[in-house]
Ligand SMILES: Nc1ncnc2c1ncn2[C@@H]1O[C@H](COP(=O)(O)OP(=O)(O)O)[C@@H](O)[C@H]1O
């Protein structure tokens with residue numbers, strides 16, 4: 754197969770194709786002909802992302818953008834904040850940053866949830882969504898999660914059963930980092946706290962910025978977007994980059 758070129762001659766609209774295998778040395782000798790190949794929508798997306806993690810520090814707009822993206826794309830929406838045990842939320846509301854013991858079990862729960870999701874999508878007619886009746890099975894998912902450190906993202910990547918830890922090969926889990934300057938973030942979290950809209954203390958922003966770490970050289974599955982744009986523009990940007 755290595756020395757072959759593949760030609761797809763589409764002779765009927767949509768799914769029906771005529772496959773010929775031609776010799777690479779341009780002899781144009783047809784080895785197989787008149788073979789019908791049926792390609793169902795989605796069935797070739799073997800490495801297509803299934804879970805989009807919208808990440809960044811507090812106030813970067815994860816929930817706002819994630820909800821809008823999920824709504825626009827009809828994806829499932831998951832908010833990592835909904836998976837915290839009460840003790841974590843109590844700590845954060847008092848302005849105490851979480852430590853590793855607080856975070857790791859939380860991230861592992863998120864990983865397991867995403868793994869179930871990926872399994873559901875993969876086993877849904879082998880990725881061919883058209884005939885599915887269970888709506889939830891065919892939906893990809895958006896997860897909002899700060900995922901500030903490389904090691905935290907690595908836990909989430911292992912939701913993909915094919916992902917080899919430490920390989921950083923892009924797989925089923927993709928990250929979108931909402932980048933914004935500190936002044937913008939401060940304004941947002943202060944306003945949100947003043948409105949009493951979130952359990953997280955605004956004072957934790959600095960500890961989150963201190964923790965934030967992106968490794969451009971290895972983590973090729975992170976797309977950086979401008980988090981200062983209006984939410985709809987960010988969603989359009991995400992769609993044009995990774996969807
Ligand atoms: N792109 C944006 N432009 C303007 N305001 C935004 C934007 N994204 C979020 N906000 C506002 O900033 C605050 C924090 O947003 P939120 O989505 O809760 O961030 P996060 O989930 O990252 O903590 C909210 O009051 C929200 O309305």
Ligand SMILES: O=C(O)[C@H](O)[C@@H](O)[C@H](O)[C@H](O)COP(=O)(O)O
Nearest residue numbers: 810811812834851856898899953
């Ligand atoms: O939306 C936010 O304001 C934050 O994301 C917030 O909810 C918090 O950061 C995490 O849930 C805790 O996790 P970390 O301390 O690991 O960010």
